[in-house]
Amino acid sequence: MPTIALSQVRxxxxxxxxxxxxxxxLEIADGEFMCLLGPSGCGKTxxxxxxxxxxxxxxxELRIGDRVVDSAVEATFVPPEDRKLGLVFQSYALWPHxxxxxxxxxxxRLRKVPKAERIKRTDDVMRALGIEQYRDRYPSQLxxxxxxxxxxARMLAVSPGVLLLDEPLSxxxxxxxxxxRAELKRIHGKFGTTIVFVTHDQWEAMTLATTIAVMNxxxxxxxxxxxxxxxxxxxxxxxxxVGSPPINLIEQNANTPIAAAIASYLDGRLHxxxxxxxxxxxxxxxxxxxxxxxxxxxxxxxxxxxEGVLPxxxxxxxxxxxxxxxxxxTTHVAPTLSAGDDVTxxxxxxxxxxxxxxxxxxxxxxxxxxHSAG
Amino acid sequence: MRVETPLxxxxxxxxxxxxxxxxxxxxxxxPTTAVGFVVAIIFAYLILLPVxxxxxxxxxxxxxxxxxxxxxxxxxxxxxxxxxxLSPVAQNFFWGPLKNTLSVALGAILLSFLIxxxxxxxxxxxxxxxxxxxxxxxxxxxxxxxWTFALAWTTLFKNRTVGxxxxxxxxxxxxxxxxxxxxxxxxxxxxxxxxxxFIILLLGNGLRRLDSQLEDSARILGATRxxxxxxxxxxxxxxxxxxxxxxxxxxxxxDFGVTYVLGLPVQFDVLATSLYRSIGSRQTGVAGVLxxxxxxxxxxxxxxxxxxxxxxxxxVTVGSKxxxxxxxxxxxxxxxxxxxxxxxxxxxxxxxxLTLTLSTIMFVPAKxxxxxxxxxxxxxxxxxxxxxxxxxxxxxDMWSAAWNTLRIVGSAAVSAGFLGxxxxxxxxxxxxRPLSTFLRHVTFLPYLVPGIAFAAAYLSLFAVxxxxxxALYGTTAILILALTADQMPYASRAGISAMMQLGKEPEExxxxxxxxxxxxxxxxxxxxxxxxxxxxxLLPFISGIKGLSLFVMLAVPSTDVLTTYSLRLIDYxxxxxxxxxxxxxxxVAYFGTLLAQRLTNTNxxxxxxx
Numbered sequence: 001m002p003t004i005a006l007s008q009v010r011x012x013x014x015x016x017x018x019x020x021x022x023x024x025x026l027e028i029a030d031g032e033f034m035c036l037l038g039p040s041g042c043g044k045t046x047x048x049x050x051x052x053x054x055x056x057x058x059x060x061e062l063r064i065g066d067r068v069v070d071s072a073v074e075a076t077f078v079p080p081e082d083r084k085l086g087l088v089f090q091s092y093a094l095w096p097h098x099x100x101x102x103x104x105x106x107x108x109r110l111r112k113v114p115k116a117e118r119i120k121r122t123d124d125v126m127r128a129l130g131i132e133q134y135r136d137r138y139p140s141q142l143x144x145x146x147x148x149x150x151x152x153a154r155m156l157a158v159s160p161g162v163l164l165l166d167e168p169l170s171x172x173x174x175x176x177x178x179x180x181r182a183e184l185k186r187i188h189g190k191f192g193t194t195i196v197f198v199t200h201d202q203w204e205a206m207t208l209a210t211t212i213a214v215m216n217x218x219x220x221x222x223x224x225x226x227x228x229x230x231x232x233x234x235x236x237x238x239x240x241x242v243g244s245p246p247i248n249l250i251e252q253n254a255n256t257p258i259a260a261a262i263a264s265y266l267d268g269r270l271h272x273x274x275x276x277x278x279x280x281x282x283x284x285x286x287x288x289x290x291x292x293x294x295x296x297x298x299x300x301x302x303x304x305x306x307e308g309v310l311p312x313x314x315x316x317x318x319x320x321x322x323x324x325x326x327x328x329x330t331t332h333v334a335p336t337l338s339a340g341d342d343v344t345x346x347x348x349x350x351x352x353x354x355x356x357x358x359x360x361x362x363x364x365x366x367x368x369x370x371h372s373a374g
Numbered sequence: 375m376r377v378e379t380p381l382x383x384x385x386x387x388x389x390x391x392x393x394x395x396x397x398x399x400x401x402x403x404x405p406t407t408a409v410g411f412v413v414a415i416i417f418a419y420l421i422l423l424p425v426x427x428x429x430x431x432x433x434x435x436x437x438x439x440x441x442x443x444x445x446x447x448x449x450x451x452x453x454x455x456x457x458x459x460l461s462p463v464a465q466n467f468f469w470g471p472l473k474n475t476l477s478v479a480l481g482a483i484l485l486s487f488l489i490x491x492x493x494x495x496x497x498x499x500x501x502x503x504x505x506x507x508x509x510x511x512x513x514x515x516x517x518x519x520x521w522t523f524a525l526a527w528t529t530l531f532k533n534r535t536v537g538x539x540x541x542x543x544x545x546x547x548x549x550x551x552x553x554x555x556x557x558x559x560x561x562x563x564x565x566x567x568x569x570x571x572f573i574i575l576l577l578g579n580g581l582r583r584l585d586s587q588l589e590d591s592a593r594i595l596g597a598t599r600x601x602x603x604x605x606x607x608x609x610x611x612x613x614x615x616x617x618x619x620x621x622x623x624x625x626x627x628x629d630f631g632v633t634y635v636l637g638l639p640v641q642f643d644v645l646a647t648s649l650y651r652s653i654g655s656r657q658t659g660v661a662g663v664l665x666x667x668x669x670x671x672x673x674x675x676x677x678x679x680x681x682x683x684x685x686x687x688x689x690v691t692v693g694s695k696x697x698x699x700x701x702x703x704x705x706x707x708x709x710x711x712x713x714x715x716x717x718x719x720x721x722x723x724x725x726x727x728l729t730l731t732l733s734t735i736m737f738v739p740a741k742x743x744x745x746x747x748x749x750x751x752x753x754x755x756x757x758x759x760x761x762x763x764x765x766x767x768x769x770x771d772m773w774s775a776a777w778n779t780l781r782i783v784g785s786a787a788v789s790a791g792f793l794g795x796x797x798x799x800x801x802x803x804x805x806x807r808p809l810s811t812f813l814r815h816v817t818f819l820p821y822l823v824p825g826i827a828f829a830a831a832y833l834s835l836f837a838v839x840x841x842x843x844x845a846l847y848g849t850t851a852i853l854i855l856a857l858t859a860d861q862m863p864y865a866s867r868a869g870i871s872a873m874m875q876l877g878k879e880p881e882e883x884x885x886x887x888x889x890x891x892x893x894x895x896x897x898x899x900x901x902x903x904x905x906x907x908x909x910x911x912l913l914p915f916i917s918g919i920k921g922l923s924l925f926v927m928l929a930v931p932s933t934d935v936l937t938t939y940s941l942r943l944i945d946y947x948x949x950x951x952x953x954x955x956x957x958x959x960x961x962v963a964y965f966g967t968l969l970a971q972r973l974t975n976t977n978x979x980x981x982x983x984x
Binding site: 014052053054056072073075076077079080081082083084085086087089091093094095096097098106107110111151154155158 | 392393395396399400403404805877879880882883884885886887888889890893897898901902904
């Protein structure tokens with residue numbers, strides 16, 4: 001199945017002064033599981049709807065395979081019904097007046113698939129998703145998770161090459177969500193479908209995607225594998241948005257002891273990389289030592305005081321104050337510490353994320369700090 | 375990996391012509407807008423054109439007046455404005471009827487408040503007996519045609535001023551005075567009984583939604599019941615009360631039937647009957663001025679209402695858990711309160727219906743002996759009358775009128791229902807905003823135009839052939855067209871709200887699955903909206919079957935419907951038969967409303983109030 005390519009795509013809704021999406025470049029390869037991740041209002045759903053053809057572009061070009069399906073310059077617009085995609089809505093949008101079976105075989109009937117084959121394909125997909133026992137029920141008689149499966153089955157029945165999913169799991173409870181994630185991953189493997197998945201939930205994106213595109217303000221901030229995104233955030237926004245508890249950010253220009261300590265630590269290791277404006281340290285990269293003798297040689301270390309210990313069930317979040325700033329760290333080992341204890345916090349050099357004055361990642365610093373290449 | 379994030383706009387911005395071509399392509403791809411334009415043209419022709427023609431008639435020299443005014447037919451003139459507002463006959467045409475209209479409307483508002491306010495409170499906030507039953511029963515007057523009550527009134531109170539069968543009081547030897555039999559007094563009473571359900575519904579809804587914690591807080595601070603009512607409840611209910619008053623006012627402006635029946639014998643004219651009279655005497659220009667005046671007053675009333683409702687929204691108190699259904703204990707007042715509700719029910723529904731029913735099975739009015747009762751007016755044969763020699767149920771004329779009603783009102787209701795859904799679809803879906811605004815307003819316009827004026831415009835517009843449209847006078851087509859247009863306010867509102875609730879997604883899902891527009895309408899939109907489509911057909915049907923003014927103007931004997939047939943019977947003094955027909959109409963309207971209510975699972979009378 002073809003690649004989806006958006007180039008220089010802009011979308012402004014009528015009557016709105018700001019762009020929902022601006023100059024978006026995005027390529028989705030065949031068989032990819034692509035997540036569009038971002039806060040609400042970042043333009044991810046708009047992007048999905050433009051791919052589906054439910055919104056048109058204000059500028060730019062959208063191709064599916066070798067075919068331009070939407071371009072203002074070429075005055076081309078292929079309507080959604082001719083794009084042969086699948087789309088699952090956040091609200092599922094099942095047709096309330098049709099049974100589960102009729103919901104599922106709607107697309108096959110439209111395509112005038114011969115009856116025998118239609119029945120077979122409908123049965124297959126309903127069985128695959130475990131909804132065959134509900135075939136004669138109506139959507140309102142099903143639970144949220146079951147409705148979700150029907151919404152998926154409805155689209156999978158016509159085996160589209162591309163499946164678009166708009167936050168399909170956000171209305172499910174935690175357990176069902178986990179199950180459906182596994183289900184989606186299975187479908188992706190089994191049907192070989194290209195999947196474009198919109199979500200604001202970073203765990204969902206991390207666990208499902210082969211590629212994540214992080215969006216904000218109508219612009220793609222970073223595109224890469226889940227590891228890329230987490231380990232090498234391209235800019236301040238991505239660093240802050242991905243990760244929970246969030247990354248610890250230290251403003252190097254703020255006149256704090258911690259900023260000075262980091263600056264002097266980095267000084268010896270970095271040469272000619274430019275001014276560092278911001279340093280980020282992931283919570284799990286901080287290690288606490290009660291005995292200063294245990295502190296490894298080459299690492300960054302700083303005296304710190306415990307402010308609080310918050311159990312989260314199986315792991316702990318520890319708040320420490322170091323060099324005038326409150327930092328979060330996480331640990332999976334039960335801490336023996338309590339508020340008020342003095343400790344030394346230790347960070348490996350490779351765990352530092354450096355950003356320049358524009359908030360962009362300083363790539364030339366990564367090597368010097370021992371970051372593995374992306 | 376790092377992605378460039380260019381903030382500048384792309385260079386290959388489409389040129390103006392490219393942009394236009396693209397826009398055209400998008401617009402034409404979906405038939406929604408094209409369909410919208412077709413519907414808009416239909417309504418421009420069926421609604422806007424008639425309304426404009428009435429208004430233009432007011433300032434153009436009309437046929438037959440050319441010599442008197444000086445000028446050619448069709449020239450602009452202020453003659454009719456002068457004649458209606460300033461000339462010596464203005465008193466008869468306009469000022470007198472205006473005074474009567476206003477005093478009847480104000481009287482009706484006051485009286486319906488006196489009746490409706492306590493009932494609304496009793497029904498929504500107390501432990502009165504049989505509350506649920508009364509909640510429906512007290513709305514019934516609004517489901518019945520208003521002139522039914524007028525006929526019941528004449529059956530009881532008609533005096534010797536007018537010929538024909540005597541009223542019951544007269545027959546029992548008591549001659550009621552004219553003021554009691556005809557004119558302002560009975561008209562005011564009937565209109566207030568007819569519109570009191572507005573107050574009950576609007577105020578009752580307001581009271582039900584009111585957070586009872588507001589009252590509790592006042593009580594804790596030491597307020598008495600009276601203080602709470604005056605200082606807390608009344609101010610909060612003011613928008614609802616005001617809204618109800620304005621609606622009643624707008625409705626009274628256009629009410630024709632009641633005054634037609636009860637005002638005529640004492641030359642009591644309101645604006646609607648004055649309009650009817652001026653059309654009847656071919657004073658088209660004056661009719662235009664009168665219709666314009668009625669519309670202007672209706673528009674002002676509704677604008678004020680819209681403003682008040684918007685203002686009221688600012689301090690909407692959304693019912694929290696405090697809005698629980700808590701009832702005041704009436705204690706020793708429980709029986710008197712129930713008695714009051716029962717009394718209102720009896721005089722507003724029981725008595726009129728009973729009177730009409732009894733009058734159809736009695737030879738002589740008000741003689742309650744066994745030999746005076748008969749079913750012959752319903753099912754008799756070989757009666758001693760000149761015409762109407764069979765009972766009403768055996769009269770072929772009745773059945774042909776019933777069939778006409780079903781055919782005409784039915785077709786109009788079906789077309790209004792479908793057009794309403796279509797309007798709803800276009801209004802909600804079209805990306806072309808002006809079209810949506812136009813459709814919303816044009817379909818609401820007939821609400822403001824008195825039926826008489828609307829019918830008059832249809833007469834003058836469609837009586838002769840215009841281009842491809844043949845002369846339609848005397849055909850059922852003109853009735854169907856006029857009735858469809860007249861019912862569009864209800865049908866389009868039903869359609870719009872139904873489409874608003876549907877949302878885009880089920881349709882988009884079908885679109886992505888590969889369904890084109892026609893297929894989506896057929897397989898998704900219409901099936902999902904089946905229920906509201908049924909309502910959209912049923913509501914206009916009920917309202918059309920009660921309708922009088924359109925038919926009075928446009929029906930001819932061959933296209934007689936039940937309403938005009940009953941009026942004809944009254945004119946010939948076949949009182950029993952006429953009342954029987956009226957009862958049939960009332961029954962159809964009542965059971966139709968119940969059916970619609972059952973289908974939609976809502977209290978439909980609330981929808982009728984709007």
